[in-house]
Amino acid sequence: MNPYMVPSMDDLFGGAAPYYARYRPRHAGAAIERLATAFGPDATVLDLGCGPGTIAIPLARHVREVLAVDPDAGMLAEGERLAADVPNIRWIKGDSTALRALPPFGHVVMGRSFHWMDRRAVLADLDELLPPGGVVALAGPSRHDDSEEPWEPAMRRLREEFGVNTLTASDSYQATGEHHDDVLVTSPFRDLEVTCFTERLTYGVEEIVGLQLSYSYSTPARLGDRLAAFTEAARRELLALNPSGTWRLRTVTEVLLARRPVTEPPPRSPARTTPRS
Numbered sequence: 001m002n003p004y005m006v007p008s009m010d011d012l013f014g015g016a017a018p019y020y021a022r023y024r025p026r027h028a029g030a031a032i033e034r035l036a037t038a039f040g041p042d043a044t045v046l047d048l049g050c051g052p053g054t055i056a057i058p059l060a061r062h063v064r065e066v067l068a069v070d071p072d073a074g075m076l077a078e079g080e081r082l083a084a085d086v087p088n089i090r091w092i093k094g095d096s097t098a099l100r101a102l103p104p105f106g107h108v109v110m111g112r113s114f115h116w117m118d119r120r121a122v123l124a125d126l127d128e129l130l131p132p133g134g135v136v137a138l139a140g141p142s143r144h145d146d147s148e149e150p151w152e153p154a155m156r157r158l159r160e161e162f163g164v165n166t167l168t169a170s171d172s173y174q175a176t177g178e179h180h181d182d183v184l185v186t187s188p189f190r191d192l193e194v195t196c197f198t199e200r201l202t203y204g205v206e207e208i209v210g211l212q213l214s215y216s217y218s219t220p221a222r223l224g225d226r227l228a229a230f231t232e233a234a235r236r237e238l239l240a241l242n243p244s245g246t247w248r249l250r251t252v253t254e255v256l257l258a259r260r261p262v263t264e265p266p267p268r269s270p271a272r273t274t275p276r277s
């Protein structure tokens with residue numbers, strides 16, 4: 001694949017699925033619990049842009065059913081493999097442009113995926129499809145946390161060297177720079193509740209190298225026949241930076257719950273009283 005071309009929606013993460021499932025930091029357990037509480041045990045939840053089931057799989061034991069939807073066949077296959085013994089997830093090839101084709105659902109969660117979509121169009125469709133009380137939930141990095149791990153500048157430089165540091169999708173966050181909460185507050189789902197959950201993880205060099213291959217920038221498909229050269233260079237850079245080969249990662253999952261505002265009942269007209277004469 002030409003690394004300068006924006007891949008089609010079903011190939012944004014070409015070949016990344018096994019790396020994503022293994023090396024991308026999971027969402028904090030408390031974040032999954034927060035989502036589960038918001039949806040409730042009887043819920044059918046659409047996980048849109050489910051990837052390899054990062055949310056769908058842990059969420060499934062708290063709700064009635066999860067519709068796990070993604071345009072990337074590799075992500076779906078990886079998710080199905082990991083959830084072979086989870087009966088209440090339906091894996092469906094689909095995307096944000098065809099929500100009406102999906103079975104009915106009561107709530108939606110988008111984990112690190114909303115930024116790829118035409119967000120206003122998705123919210124307008126969801127306003128038609130979600131029943132009263134339906135929650136639109138986002139889970140992902142916080143706009144207020146711009147801290148970087150010490151290895152990130154080095155990996156960014158390496159991506160630049162390999163010509164794989166840019167990727168945008170039209171109408172997405174990458175194209176407009178508009179934050180998710182700003183999009184939500186001007187949508188029908190403008191009643192927002194935001195909570196952040198932090199976890200600390202320990203990563204070795206191989207895990208950080210694997211993490212690079214989970215990013216849409218530097219997927220195996222984009223790197224093509226330079227994949228081995230990239231991973232070797234990444235290993236070298238990481239060990240030069242930190243010869244111990246062990247890194248502590250801080251991950252923040254922001255859970256954003258968006259609901260339609262509860263409309264106040266119209267004021268009752270004052271009771272008419274007949275003046276006594």
Ligand SMILES: C[S@@+](CC[C@H](N)C(=O)[O-])C[C@H]1O[C@@H](n2cnc3c(N)ncnc32)[C@H](O)[C@@H]1O
Binds near residue numbers: 071097116117
């Ligand atoms: C970074 S992964 C997120 C996976 C998982 N939800 C998580 O929380 O880690 C983003 C996923 O969104 C999917 N995606 C990209 N564009 C999409 C669209 N327009 N509609 C639905 N999913 C999309 C990609 O295929 C990818 O699997």
